[in-house]
Amino acid sequence: xxxxxxxxxxxxxxxxxxxxxxxxxxxxxxxxxxxxxxxxxxxxxxxxxxxxxxxxxxxxxxxxxxxxxxxxxxxxxxxxxxxxxxxxxxxxxxxxxxxxxxxxxxxxxxxxxxxxxxxxxxxxxxxxxxxxxxxxxxxxxxxxxxxxxxxxxxxxxxxxxxxxxxxxxxxxxxxxxxxxxxxxxxxxxxxxxxxxxxxxxxxxxxxxxxxxxxxxxxxxxxxxxxxxxxxxxxxxxxxxxxxxxxxxxxxxxxxxxxxxxxxxxxxxxxxxxxxxxxxxxxxxxxxxxxxxxxxxxxx
Amino acid sequence: xxxxxxxxxxxxxxxxxxxxxxxxxxxxxxxxxxxxxxxxxxxxxxxxxxxxxxxxxxxxxxxxxxxxxxxxxxxxxxxxxxxxxxxxxxxxxxxxxxxxxxxxxxxxxxxxxxxxxxxxxxxxxxxxxxxxxxxxxxxxxxxxxxxxxxxxxxxxxxxxxxxxxxxxxxxxxxxxxxxxxxxxxxxxxxxxxxxxxxxxxxxxxxxxxxxxxxxxxxxxxxxxxxxxxxxxxxxxxxxxxxxxxxxxxxxxxxxxxxxxxxxxxxxxxxxxxxxxxxxxxxxxxxxxxx
Numbered sequence: 240x241x242x243x244x245x246x247x248x249x250x251x252x253x254x255x256x257x258x259x260x261x262x263x264x265x266x267x268x269x270x271x272x273x274x275x276x277x278x279x280x281x282x283x284x285x286x287x288x289x290x291x292x293x294x295x296x297x298x299x300x301x302x303x304x305x306x307x308x309x310x311x312x313x314x315x316x317x318x319x320x321x322x323x324x325x326x327x328x329x330x331x332x333x334x335x336x337x338x339x340x341x342x343x344x345x346x347x348x349x350x351x352x353x354x355x356x357x358x359x360x361x362x363x364x365x366x367x368x369x370x371x372x373x374x375x376x377x378x379x380x381x382x383x384x385x386x387x388x389x390x391x392x393x394x395x396x397x398x399x400x401x402x403x404x405x406x407x408x409x410x411x412x413x414x415x416x417x418x419x420x421x422x423x424x425x426x427x428x429x430x431x432x433x434x435x436x437x438x439x440x441x442x443x444x445x446x447x448x449x450x451x452x453x454x455x456x457x458x459x460x461x462x463x464x465x466x467x468x469x470x471x472x473x474x475x476x477x478x479x480x481x482x483x484x485x486x487x488x489x490x491x492x493x494x495x496x497x498x499x500x501x502x503x504x505x506x507x508x509x510x511x512x513x514x515x516x517x518x519x520x521x522x523x524x525x526x527x528x529x530x531x532x533x534x535x536x537x538x
Numbered sequence: 539x540x541x542x543x544x545x546x547x548x549x550x551x552x553x554x555x556x557x558x559x560x561x562x563x564x565x566x567x568x569x570x571x572x573x574x575x576x577x578x579x580x581x582x583x584x585x586x587x588x589x590x591x592x593x594x595x596x597x598x599x600x601x602x603x604x605x606x607x608x609x610x611x612x613x614x615x616x617x618x619x620x621x622x623x624x625x626x627x628x629x630x631x632x633x634x635x636x637x638x639x640x641x642x643x644x645x646x647x648x649x650x651x652x653x654x655x656x657x658x659x660x661x662x663x664x665x666x667x668x669x670x671x672x673x674x675x676x677x678x679x680x681x682x683x684x685x686x687x688x689x690x691x692x693x694x695x696x697x698x699x700x701x702x703x704x705x706x707x708x709x710x711x712x713x714x715x716x717x718x719x720x721x722x723x724x725x726x727x728x729x730x731x732x733x734x735x736x737x738x739x740x741x742x743x744x745x746x747x748x749x750x751x752x753x754x755x756x757x758x759x760x761x762x763x764x765x766x767x768x769x770x771x772x773x774x775x776x777x778x779x780x781x782x783x784x785x786x787x788x789x790x791x792x793x794x795x796x797x798x799x800x801x802x803x804x805x806x807x808x809x810x811x812x813x814x815x816x817x818x819x820x821x822x823x824x825x826x827x828x
Contacts, residue, residue, distance in 0.1 A: 249722045253637070259626050260633025261643075263650040263696070266689050270657065273668035325568045332565035336558055341565075347816065348569040354743070354808045355575070356750030358779045362786045362801055363575060366794075396568060426554035447656070454658025456753040457779075461787055484660045484753070491664065491757050496672070505668075508661045519656040523649065 274512055278505035285499055290506070295467035295481070297490065302503045306467045308510065310384070310480040311453055313470050314463065317388025318395055318452040323445055325392070326399030330444070333400070334407035335429050353397035360390045361461030369462060376477060382464035384480045390458050395448035402447060406440020407433060439525045446522035450515050453484075460485035483507050576805065583802025586795040592803070600763060600785055601793055605800055607767055611680075611775035612749055612807075614768065615759070618684025619691055619748045624741055626688070627695030631737075634696070635703035636725055655693035659753040662690045666758040681771040683759025687748040694744035702736020703729060735822030739815050746811040750804070752779040762788075778804050 281290065285302045292303030333345055368389065369381030410433050418428040434441070464479020467486070487504050494500045594604030638644040666686030676682040706729050714724040730737075752760070761774040762784055768775040782800050785792045 245720070249720055252722050256629045256633045256637060259629030260638060260647060262626060262630060263647055263654055263692065266692070267650045267653050269669065270661070270665045270689075273665050273673075274661070277664075277668055325564065328561055329565040329568045332561040336561055337565070341562075345565060345569055347812070348572050350815075351576075351808070351812055352569075352572045354746050354750070354812055355572075356752070356779050356782075356804060356808065358750070358752050358782045358786075359575075359579075359801055359804060362782060362797065363578075365786060366797075367578070393571060400568075424550045424554045426557045427550060450656050454656070454661070456658065456660040457783060461783070484658055487664065488660050488753055488756055491667070505664060508664045511658050511661055515656040515658060516653060519652050520649070523652050 271512070274505055274509045277502060278507075278509040279502075281499065281502035281506035284502060290503070293469045295486070297494075297500045297503075300499070302499070304483070304503070304507055304510070306469045307481060307483045307486050307507065309470050310463075310467070311482040311484070311511075311514075313384050313475055313480060314387045314391060314459060314482055315449060315452045317384060317476060318391035319445075319449050321389060321392025322395035322399055322448055322452070326396045326448060327403055327441060327445070329396070330400045330403035330407060330441075331429060331434065334404045335433060336425075349397050349400050352393065353401075357394065357455060357457040358461070360393060361458040364390050364458060364462035378477055380464060380479060382462055382479055383477050384463055384470075385476045387459050387463040387480075387482075388476070390462060391452045391455055394455055394458065395452045398451055399444045399448035402444035403437070403441045406437040406444065409440065410436045443522045443526040446518050446525070450518035450522070453514055453518070454511065456484040456488050460488050465489065483511050487511075576809075579798065579801050579805050583798040583800075583805075586799025587802060591796075591799055595765070596763065600781075600789055601791065601796070605778070605781060605796075605803065607764055608776040608778045608781035608800070609803065610767060612778040614680050614775060615684055615687060615755065615777055616745050616749045618680055618771065619687040620741070620745055622685060622688035623691040623695055623744065623748075627692050627741075627744070628699050628737060630692070631696045631699035631703060632725060632730075635700045636721070636729070651693050651696055654689070655697075657690075659690065659751055660756075662686055662754040663756050663758060665689075666754060671758055677772060678757070678759050678761075678774045679772045680759055680768060680775050683755040683775075683777075684771075686754045686758045687751060690751070690754055691744040691748045694747065695740050698740025698743065699733070699737045702733040702740065705736065706732045735818050738818050742811055742815050742818070746808060749811075750779055750808065752777075752783055755780060778807070 281302075290302055291305055292301070293305050294301040294303040295306050329345070329349070333342055337345065364386055365382075369383075369386045371381070372378065372383065372386055373381030414432050414436055415428055418432040419425070423431060459482050463482065463485065465481045465485055466479040467481040468475075468478065470480065487507055490500070491504055494504065591604045592609065593606050595606060597603035634644070634647065638647070663686065666682055670676045670682035670685050671678055676685075710728050710732065711724055714728045715721070719727065755777060759774055760777050760780040764774065764776055778800065782797070782804060785800060786797050
């Protein structure tokens with residue numbers, strides 16, 4: 240009898256575990272459903288030509304989301320320029336060169352940065368970084384795309400460092416030994432052998448880091464000035480801009496549920512979701528390709 | 539490669555020396571701002587910290603008094619998030635590591651987890667607004683906000699837990715099963731205890747992120763200002779990160795000291811969480827039997 244009971248509870252637990260395993264799929268589908276259900280009405284309430292227009296001024300019913308999309312892209316691009324070189328080089332240093340005392344210092348600090356809430360960076364951006372940039376470049380305001388880019392770069396760095404570092408650590412030791420045995424210096428081995436071998440892992444790291452910056456909300460909302468202007472040249476880095484995320488966060492609290500403005504904000508969320516979906520699928524494809532290739536080589 | 543025909547800057551030894559120094563410099567410059575941030579906040583925030591600041595209610599439109607309701611609110615939200623996300627996330631990881639076969643369904647699950655990890659926090663906020671606040675009618679409440687944060691935290695908990703479970707050597711499972719234990723008994727008595735430090739690390743990192751988030755709770759449970767503490771999961775609450783956002787952008791004439799004090803409290807919270815992770819890891823490394 241007790242054996243039977245054991246069997247029943249085991250079956251129940253197994254079912255529960257299976258259900259939990261599938262829950263992630265359920266959540267993604269539910270998120271997609273709610274975004275689309277609330278976002279699609281925007282397409283009928285606002286003519287397409289107006290939706291993909293250059294003027295965002297919801298009070299007078301101008302719902303052009305182009306400046307917001309471009310605003311997000313500008314800040315993301317700026318952040319990438321900061322985070323990719325610093326992140327990848329730091330990862331190479333930690334994985335390939337650093338003595339253990341340096342690792343003990345660098346790794347916890349990078350982890351600390353990953354845990355720092357984005358409002359904290361936004362706060363420092365307002366009080367420290369933006370006045371500094373304003374005075375350095377003689378700008379009318381320090382709340383610009385550049386300020387956002389620098390801080391977002393810091394937010395992307397931990398992701399890039401930790402995933403690139405994993406990729407470098409996964410390069411089999413025999414590759415390095417082979418290269419060193421052929422007379423290459425350690426430096427030549429890093430750039431000629433290790434980094435190319437970890438290339439796709441590093442690319443994944445970059446994609447995921449960049450993906451995080453597109454979706455960052457609080458820092459951007461606090462430091463970029465939130466002016467929905469169309470970027471027309473590189474000058475835009477020194478001007479206030481407004482991103483998709485900041486628009487949703489700052490306007491959602493004030494719109495009437497079910498109004499066109501409400502639906503457009505959900506539509507922006509759909510666009511954001513698609514951006515990150517593409518980035519993530521590409522990133523995961525890169526890394527699975529890498530896995531297959533290394534299996535082929537090492538088998 | 540020919541011999542000795544190269545100019546000095548092609549000297550591999552010299553290149554290595556310069557390159558290594560440059561990389562060292564870059565790496566330390568990259569983390570320098572983090573150190574600067576911590577020191578800066580500690581120095582400017584410390585004078586604001588007092589017993590009253592930690593334990594009193596805000597007064598004068600938050601321009602005086604303490605931040606107690608924000609601290610307790612963040613505490614409630616973190617507990618609420620843990621209640622939902624830890625069992626679900628650990629169970630999902632057990633499924634992936636111990637049960638799932640290498641098939642299409644498993645690939646879809648992994649894709650879903652990767653996607654959950656990439657969805658912007660503000661989009662989680664909208665989803666929480668649509669599902670928990672409006673559709674399920676939980677209102678802007680601790681419950682809605684915790685559920686929203688839970689789903690956001692799931693991918694972190696699932697992936698770190700799965701990694702910890704997979705690190706347990708296969709032989710442990712084989713021995714347990716050969717002694718007559720069922721699959722679940724093996725997981726419960728052998729695999730989970732061995733993986734516990736790794737799981738705890740993931741849980742703390744996930745909760746740390748959830749506690750510091752603002753965007754997902756903006757429309758699901760965060761209150762601008764409340765004159766009293768929340769007394770049920772269906773009440774809205776103040777929260778530290780949102781409070782910091784409010785006092786640094788929404789309230790004119792805010793004394794700078796209170797702002798720095800709030801940042802310091804938030805950062806100490808993060809530092810403590812990180813310290814816990816480091817401790818768990820080093821103790822686990824010392825005790826590991828394999």
